[in-house]
Amino acid sequence: MSQQSEEEVAETPYRQIFRLFLPAYCADQRIQDTLEYCRRTGCRDVLLFTTSYDEEPSFKSVEEVRTYTESVLKPAARRFREAGIAVGINVMQTLGHCYFPDDKEYRKAFPFQRRITAEGKNDRGGACPMDVGLQEWVKKTYSVYAEIHADYIFVDDEFRTMLRDGMTCFCPLHLKKIEELANVEAVTIEAVAKAIWHDLDSPLRKAYFEATTQGLAKMAVIIRNTVKAVAPETRLGLMTQVFPQAATGIDYQQILKALSGDERPLVRPQISLYSEIGLHQFAAASINPSIFREVLPKNIEHYAEIENSPYGVWAKSTAMTIAQIYALLLQGFMKQAVNFCSMFMRPLDELKPLIEAQVRERPRFEALANLIPDGNAPIGVYNYAHLHELEVRQVKAPGEYHHGHALAMALPNLGIPLGTDPNSPWIMLTGDALRKATPAEIDSLLRRGALLDVPALQTLTELGFGERIGIKVERELECDEVGFEEFTGPNGLDPLLHRFTLQSFLHLNYGHWYELTATNPCQAWSVVRNFRGDLVTPGLLVRENAAGERFAVLAFTGDVSNHWMANRYRARQLRLFFEWQARTPFPVVVTEDSPYCWTIINRDKEGRLVAGIINTSSDTILNLTPQMAGCWNQITCAGELPLQQAADGSVQTKLAPLDVLLLHQKTTE
Ligand SMILES: [Zn+2]
The missing domain is CATH 3.20.20.80 (Glycosidases)
Structure with missing residues (x-):
């Protein structure tokens, strides 16, 4: 050297x-x-x-x-x-x-x-x-x-x-x-x-x-x-x-x-x-x-x-x-x-x-x-957190004391970027951290719409925001009521999600499922059926209120296990939801064709995007199909080179487990 x-x-x-x-x-x-x-x-x-x-x-x-x-x-x-x-x-x-x-x-x-x-x-x-x-x-x-x-x-x-x-x-x-x-x-x-x-x-x-x-x-x-x-x-x-x-x-x-x-x-x-x-x-x-x-x-x-x-x-x-x-x-x-x-x-x-x-x-x-400037927060779904949230956590046993962000932590495994920029258009609210938020903060979050877990919805309901969301938690479900989750997607029309079922029998003891109801208009993007096939509750209940704020609630807490999150159908379901909720697509996102790729997005000094896709699967990936806005360079050890993309947007690359593909946006168009 x-x-x-x-x-x-x-x-x-x-x-x-x-x-x-x-x-x-x-x-x-x-x-x-x-x-x-x-x-x-x-x-x-x-x-x-x-x-x-x-x-x-x-x-x-x-x-x-x-x-x-x-x-x-x-x-x-x-x-x-x-x-x-x-x-x-x-x-x-x-x-x-x-x-x-x-x-x-x-x-x-x-x-x-x-x-x-x-x-x-x-x-x-x-x-x-x-x-x-x-x-x-x-x-x-x-x-x-x-x-x-x-x-x-x-x-x-x-x-x-x-x-x-x-x-x-x-x-x-x-x-x-x-x-x-x-x-x-x-x-x-x-x-x-x-x-x-x-x-x-x-x-x-x-x-x-x-x-x-x-x-x-x-x-x-x-x-x-x-x-x-x-x-x-x-x-x-x-x-x-x-x-x-x-x-x-x-x-x-x-x-x-x-x-x-x-x-x-x-x-x-x-x-x-x-x-x-x-x-x-x-x-x-x-x-x-x-x-x-x-x-x-x-x-x-x-x-x-x-x-x-x-x-x-x-x-x-x-x-x-x-x-x-x-x-x-x-x-x-x-x-x-x-x-x-x-x-x-x-x-x-x-x-x-x-x-x-x-x-x-x-x-x-x-x-x-x-x-990337030192200290720049990554861009993606914003999961609200508060320094003092543990002071207000409602818990039933010592072991439950620490949870609250578990479902959000599962998003990167679904290829969905998770960020910490509070101005993000994509919002996920979990746990009871919101008890520490001011009414103005909550209003600002809800105005953008959000994906919620059951504890977040319960917290918001207690704080008087239940009607604005229009979805209610009725009761916790008994074991025998949770048989399997049947995915439908928006309007039941998504061809990939249609009628896929996620079997639950193995995981009955995990996740705490709840019955959800909503005032109209609402849609279930998945439903839970019991072992007889009877409909028990929506699995993901989606609703747009009169002000155009778009919400969805997952019917489980997931605080013991992430089995309910870590599958390709949830990846597609939630990616479609977030892009609909925020009325804007993610600037870089991997689809369910490349599972377990963690996408981290940030910005350079000029505001152009810098992204890394880390292969967190144990497969060697040869062909990625990210959805990307604009025109991109690949950052290599020899400098930046134009990213080679096929007509369908796919990127020929060899990513061994834990390898990272680095991207830098040239133009935003
Ligand atoms: Zn002491």
């Missing part, structure tokens, strides 16, 4: 932040390996872990922290900086998040209040942020890390309620705070847990959310004050988890404010794509940071996460890792915090295939990063 091309790399908006641990027993070798990795891949940032996730417990003594910082972190930071590489510090254990041993001697050294779960059990991962002893330990250790004068210090994953063993924290310190906030006495864990899961309006529920946020926000202030006293130039960053579930009980806006002060907040959104997960889960995992970005304050700088430790717990294929890089670039995440090496003594040689693939694909990474 020539020196010139490396310099070009440094100027691209695509920035990889290489996270790594330097074990003291092989730090020198790993630094050399990392410098070589940076030379080959164009990486110009390292983010150094402070402890090993694999080999060390949650807490270490201040003396141990001092020793490791002096003997490893500070010399390493010097060497990386001398090579022109920026250095950040990733504090692995602040509240403890991986493993807080119960060993007697260890507990004596770290006598912090353990986090307590809603079941009243000790959490094995970490300690309570309200513990004064822990706060003192955090001050001492962060003041040591601050001496490195890093560009930024990231707090890792433990600023959340879900650690190792479920929802926290219900320790005596938290219960006391909840008593104070709710102005009640002798509060028990059972009473708070019951309020969280069964009583939306309970003051205890509200107090739990407040107490949880206050505990974490106070710790964030301590971290900020400690670091800034030593290194005013060092920024603080927070690692966030999967939205919405891991945001349970937390107001991230307050915590970010506490940690960042008046500086631009720095966030590393988690992506639960650690191992070689099922291809059907790929899109749902990869789109998560977009949804979180949409509900967080707009000025945040995001370093989206990619993990792959070939010899660690989190190993996955090179192909899936490269596809994840593309998925993030297409969603406007140009800065990516990667964790590609195990935390013990494995040489970085193990990354050879991943390094080769990055070198090969780099021209296309850079092309995307040069086209």
Whole structure:
């Protein structure tokens, strides 16, 4: 590789932040390996872990922290900086998040209040942020890390309620705070847990959310004050988890404010794509940071996460890792915090295939990063989300606490683009996030029409919008009433959908089906029949009101299984619905002829479309038939070339599983 091309790399908006641990027993070798990795891949940032996730417990003594910082972190930071590489510090254990041993001697050294779960059990991962002893330990250790004068210090994953063993924290310190906030006495864990899961309006529920946020926000202030006293130039960053579930009980806006002060907040959104997960889960995992970005304050700088430790717990294929890089670039995440090496003594040689693939694909990474502005939301069906939606979630059991967007997450597998641009013409409303929307927001959404799931319709009905939609949820169906779903399509005329039946007998226990009715005019685009063939309810009930707003409701919640969504007939049914609802076609969409192709659409600086079609099936696709508006180029490693399309619009291409076809619109006509 020539020196010139490396310099070009440094100027691209695509920035990889290489996270790594330097074990003291092989730090020198790993630094050399990392410098070589940076030379080959164009990486110009390292983010150094402070402890090993694999080999060390949650807490270490201040003396141990001092020793490791002096003997490893500070010399390493010097060497990386001398090579022109920026250095950040990733504090692995602040509240403890991986493993807080119960060993007697260890507990004596770290006598912090353990986090307590809603079941009243000790959490094995970490300690309570309200513990004064822990706060003192955090001050001492962060003041040591601050001496490195890093560009930024990231707090890792433990600023959340879900650690190792479920929802926290219900320790005596938290219960006391909840008593104070709710102005009640002798509060028990059972009473708070019951309020969280069964009583939306309970003051205890509200107090739990407040107490949880206050505990974490106070710790964030301590971290900020400690670091800034030593290194005013060092920024603080927070690692966030999967939205919405891991945001349970937390107001991230307050915590970010506490940690960042008046500086631009720095966030590393988690992506639960650690191992070689099922291809059907790929899109749902990869789109998560977009949804979180949409509900967080707009000025945040995001370093989206990619993990792959070939010899660690989190190993996955090179192909899936490269596809994840593309998925993030297409969603406007140009800065990516990667964790590609195990935390013990494995040489970085193990990354050879991943390094080769990055070198090969780099021209296309850079092309995307040069086209799409950092932070640009993807375009597609907009699924409304609210940062605080979990505060209003109506749930029947703890396990149901986290759902709400499951049906929308299934759309990418149907070839339907899912986006986070709130101005989208295509709208899908799910769960009860709408309880947090203002009446003006709801009006603006409904004016465009929408696809709804049952909980969204129930929520809107409670809020007084039922008549406007004109569709009613009557009751949940019994098992014997749900036999199979018969597709008809618009007016029963769609030749592909006509009389197709989706058998349901196998999946009776999943999905929660409901009986739907509507005031006229309405149409059923599919119906549910029982085993005798009697009609029980519409499966997709479609209605246009007098104002011309077009709605449809799916008769199932799908919060346990996506079987009801993941089939070609649903793909066609919903694609036709969305284009009818919005009165405009998708600018790029794959048809059901190419199932399981995830289409991600974004815009360049001039507003022209940039699209990626990722093959998330296990077939090698030779012929794609996308529907596309206007005239397009294909983005290749050799630059942009005119896209070769046959007369029927099909594209001859060879897309192996997880390969991506990249497109750039030339004209919109
Ligand atoms: Zn606690």
